[in-house]
Amino acid sequence: MSTSEREPIGVIGTGYVGLCTAVGFAELGSDVWCIDIDAEKIAALERGEVPIHEPGLEEALERNRERLHFSTDLADALENARLLFVAVGTPPTYSGDADLGAVHAVVEAMPASDRHALVMKSTVPVGTGEAIERIFVEQGKEGFSYVSCPEFLKEGTALADFLNPDRVVIGDRGDWAGDAVEELYRPLLAAEYGGQGSGELVRTDVASAEMVKLAANAFLATKISFINEIANVCEETGADVLEVAKGMGLDDRIGPKFLRPGIGFGGSCFPKDVSALKQLAGNSGYHFQLLGAVIEVNELQKRRVIGKLEKHLGSLVGRRIALLGLAFKPDTDDMREASSLVLAARLQAAGATVAAYDPIAEAAARPLMPGVEFAADALAAASGADAVVLVTEWDEIVSVDPGALAGAMAGNVVIDGRNALDPGAVRAAGLVYEGVGRA
Numbered sequence: 001m002s003t004s005e006r007e008p009i010g011v012i013g014t015g016y017v018g019l020c021t022a023v024g025f026a027e028l029g030s031d032v033w034c035i036d037i038d039a040e041k042i043a044a045l046e047r048g049e050v051p052i053h054e055p056g057l058e059e060a061l062e063r064n065r066e067r068l069h070f071s072t073d074l075a076d077a078l079e080n081a082r083l084l085f086v087a088v089g090t091p092p093t094y095s096g097d098a099d100l101g102a103v104h105a106v107v108e109a110m111p112a113s114d115r116h117a118l119v120m121k122s123t124v125p126v127g128t129g130e131a132i133e134r135i136f137v138e139q140g141k142e143g144f145s146y147v148s149c150p151e152f153l154k155e156g157t158a159l160a161d162f163l164n165p166d167r168v169v170i171g172d173r174g175d176w177a178g179d180a181v182e183e184l185y186r187p188l189l190a191a192e193y194g195g196q197g198s199g200e201l202v203r204t205d206v207a208s209a210e211m212v213k214l215a216a217n218a219f220l221a222t223k224i225s226f227i228n229e230i231a232n233v234c235e236e237t238g239a240d241v242l243e244v245a246k247g248m249g250l251d252d253r254i255g256p257k258f259l260r261p262g263i264g265f266g267g268s269c270f271p272k273d274v275s276a277l278k279q280l281a282g283n284s285g286y287h288f289q290l291l292g293a294v295i296e297v298n299e300l301q302k303r304r305v306i307g308k309l310e311k312h313l314g315s316l317v318g319r320r321i322a323l324l325g326l327a328f329k330p331d332t333d334d335m336r337e338a339s340s341l342v343l344a345a346r347l348q349a350a351g352a353t354v355a356a357y358d359p360i361a362e363a364a365a366r367p368l369m370p371g372v373e374f375a376a377d378a379l380a381a382a383s384g385a386d387a388v389v390l391v392t393e394w395d396e397i398v399s400v401d402p403g404a405l406a407g408a409m410a411g412n413v414v415i416d417g418r419n420a421l422d423p424g425a426v427r428a429a430g431l432v433y434e435g436v437g438r439a
Contacts, residue, residue: 006030007184010077010084012106014041014070016052016158016268016334017121017151018087023057024162026064028187033069033077045070053333053360056159074109078116083180085149087121092272096279098125107132114143117177121151123213123273125280129171129206145177148206150213155267156331163188165199171209178203214280217273218291223258224265225297231261231437232304241437242419261436263391263417264301266328266337271298301436302342305415306350308434309387312413317351320410322385324378324400325392326358326365333361335368339417340391344369357381359396379408386411393420402429 008031011022022032036042041051048065050058061068069076077084088102103122110118120129129148136144148171153161168185172178182193182201189195202212231241241261249256265271274291281288306316313319328338335341338361344354348371355373358365362374375381378400382388388409390397398420406412406429414426416435426433 007083007180008032008081009184010035010081012036012074012077012084012086013088013102013122014038014045014051015087015089016054016155017153018085019045019050019052019061020054020057020153020158020162021085021087021121021151022068023060023064024159025184026067027060027159027163028184029067030184031067031069031080033071033080035071035074035077037072039072042070042072053331054158055156055331060159078111078113082116083119083177083184084110084116085119085121087151090122090124090272092275096275097283098123098272098276100124100128103128103132104135107135110136110141110144112139112141112143117145117147117180119147119149119177119181120210121149123150123269123276124210125276126207126210126214129210145173145175146206147172147177147181148209149181150209152213152216155334156329164197167200167202169202169204169209169212171204171206173206214273214277217269218277218294220258221265221270221274221298222290222294224260224262224270225294227259227261228264228301228436229297234437235439238439239437240439244437261419262301263305263339263343263436264298266339267334268336271295271337299342302339302346305343305389305417306346308415309347309389309413310350312432312434313386313411315351316347319352319386320384321347321352321354322375322381322388322409323354323356323372323391324381324388324397325390325394326356326369327361327392330392330394333364335361335364338365338392340365341368343389343391344372348372355381355383355385357397358392359394361392379404382408384408384410387413387415389415390417390420393418402426402431406430 006029010033011018012035014034014036022034026032086106090098093099129146133146136142150169165188170178170181186195188197189199189201193201234241245259248254249259278288278291323340326340347354357375357378378397402425412431414431414433419435423433
């Protein structure tokens with residue numbers, strides 16, 4: 001299918017997943033109708049302003065302005081496209097279940113139709129597709145098709161991930177809609193599936209597709225918590241976790257990815273999806289013991305930072321602590337479940353003054369971190385600090401000269417929460433270095 005023949009699509013929800021998906025399909029040549037209830041956001045997107053920080057996204061949106069259509073009216077998408085990709089938020093509720101309010105609002109808004117399909121990009125519990133199909137029948141919309149097509153985009157590399165997927169998962173009922181979604185992704189699939197890309201195709205049932213997303217994220221979170229546990233044992237035994245992780249990762253059954261110890265995972269996916277899968281299992285009558293431990297270890301990692309500071313400084317009352325990096329990972333302004341939020345709150349509760357710097361996420365962080373002093377750069381944050389904690393390994397922060405850091409600080413303690421600094425260089429500057437799992 002040439003770009004001129006590519007199927008137009010609708011994308012409902014212009015948050016992180018929706019916008020990256022829309023721009024990605026526009027890059028492939030599809031006309032895309034992007035729908036959102038937030039009129040201000042739609043107006044900004046029409047002006048070419050991207051509301052999130054994602055490398056390359058603004059440029060790609062500009063390149064594809066003619067193919068991207070933004071509206072608050074669902075009718076625009078229904079009129080122009082038969083495939084409607086749903087990319088609305090499914091945040092965790094207090095119980096840990098996914099909040100499907102936005103998903104059900106979309107379902108309610110759909111008209112009766114035998115030519116449209118909902119394609120679910122939002123991460124939803126297993127069984128959601130079946131429930132939606134049941135609602136369609138109850139409301140006389142049984143002609144509406146349904147496809148589960150989970151996303152696997154990583155913040156910071158989302159567009160590259162979209163255009164170079166390792167797999168495309170499509171869960172459907174074997175009708176036209178699943179075939180149409182497969183055809184949309186065809187150029188990104190490997191040659192054996194008729195494409196020019198590298199993606200493997202997983203064509204399966206709806207429930208299995210829903211489970212793939214939750215299981216994949218839960219497993220990656222488990223790898224992180226596992227290597228953090230190993231790091232903690234390394235600290236007690238004198239081993240270096242970076243050497244251990246290297247030795248482990250060379251086993252191709254394990255692989256090197258997600259074996260980077262630190263102060264725990266955050267972001268919009270891992271905490272939510274681990275909790276959702278644990279809750280789903282519980283609701284189904286199964287106690288998922290392993291995921292309980294994964295969550296607990298992740299919380300303990302943040303507490304260990306406080307313990308390390310107290311080991312070097314004693315009481316934190318009246319101490320000034322600088323947090324360098326606030327976003328949950330580099331190359332994003334996403335503050336969801338960021339470790340910095342927990343650290344700042346616990347430090348303040350312990351009586352410390354907290355200064356902070358992030359090159360991109362300050363605007364998102366400010367309303368979430370009352371009482372924190374925000375600085376213009378890393379050295380300004382470190383000025384007069386008794387200790388510095390590297391929270392997010394932005395290149396700009398990691399490349400700060402240790403001598404300049406030592407000159408700015410009042411104390412000499414550096415906690416490297418991401419094992420991203422050169423311990424030798426930090427110590428040569430007269431500072432006390434402490435990483436994660438590095439005795």
